[in-house]
Amino acid sequence: MPMNQSEIVEYLETNQDARGIAHWERHAEKPGGLKGYGVGLTKLRKFAKTIGKDPELARQLWQSDIYESKIIALLIDDPKANTIEQAEAQVEQLQGGYLAHVFSSCDATLAKAPFVVELAERWVKSDDPMRRRCGHGLLYEISKNYKKSAPDEEWFLAHIEHIEKTYPKQPTNVLMAMASALMGIGKRSKKLNAAALRVARKIGPIDFDPDGQCDPMDVTKHLTSDYVKKKLGL
Incomplete structure (x- = not known):
């Protein structure tokens, strides 16, 4: 039997996490008025799998003022039912970027949509920093596709060239998305x-944590790792 919105809120209330809520409150200004129950993404993913794909419920949850409800909305959406128009509307509603990671990367549903290559092409060249961030997030997801339908090597080389030309003066979150795209692309071939x-x-290396609790993101380190060398025969 399909789940409804009130049952999802009940699940969040039952599984709320004090440490997660404390973290949420420390960063309360970022998500633009959303409420949070401190439930981690791993737990939300498991819960979303029990719901299955439900685009109608996803639309309802997306209108919620609860952070986790919006995350679940992204997780249970059906990529086959998604449209470019919907993606363009949602990218305007990412609460200052607080939802961007699940929207465009982290094995995002949007990355499985049939129009993802077209959308990534459009967004990486956008004047809007949020679209550039999400476009490069999608580019990272596309880089993990090894099916015959995946773009060819020249397509990825063109995007590396575009990153090289445009990375200076990018906001840190866009630069991080670009770095992730490079990391994914660089694992495909020699x-x-x-x-x-x-x-x-x-x-x-990109220093992204103002609190200094995380090491800078170092793509070079990833692309020269023993794992990548073995995978590519380097």
């Missing part, structure tokens, strides 16, 4: 690894 690594070295 040629792409060399091209992505050259740009990653130019960018250098």
Whole structure:
């Protein structure tokens, strides 16, 4: 039997986490008025799987003022039912970017939509920083696609070149998304690894945590790891 919105709120209330709520309250200004129950993404993913794909419920949850409800909305949406128009509307409603990671990366539902390559192409070149961030998030997800339907090597090389030309003066969150895209692309082949690594070295480690609790993101380190060398025969 399909689940409804009130049952989802009941689940969140039952599973609320004090540490998560404390973290939420420390950063309360960022999500633009959303409420939170401190439920972690791993737990939300497991819960979303019990619901299954339900685009109608996803639309209802997206209108909620609860952070976790919006996350569940993104997780249970059906990529086959998604449209570019819906994606363009939702990218305007990411609460200052607080929902961007699940919207465009982290195995995002949107990345499985049939129009994802077209959308990524459009967004990485956008004047809007949020679209650029999400576009490069989608680019990272596309880089993990090894099916015959995936873009060819030249397509990825063109995006590496675009990142090289445009990374200076990008906001940190856009630069992080670009770095993630380089990291994904650079794991596909020897040629792409060399091209992505050259740009990653130019960018250098990215210090993204104002609290200083996380190490800078170092794409070079990832692309020269023993795992990648073995995978690509480097």
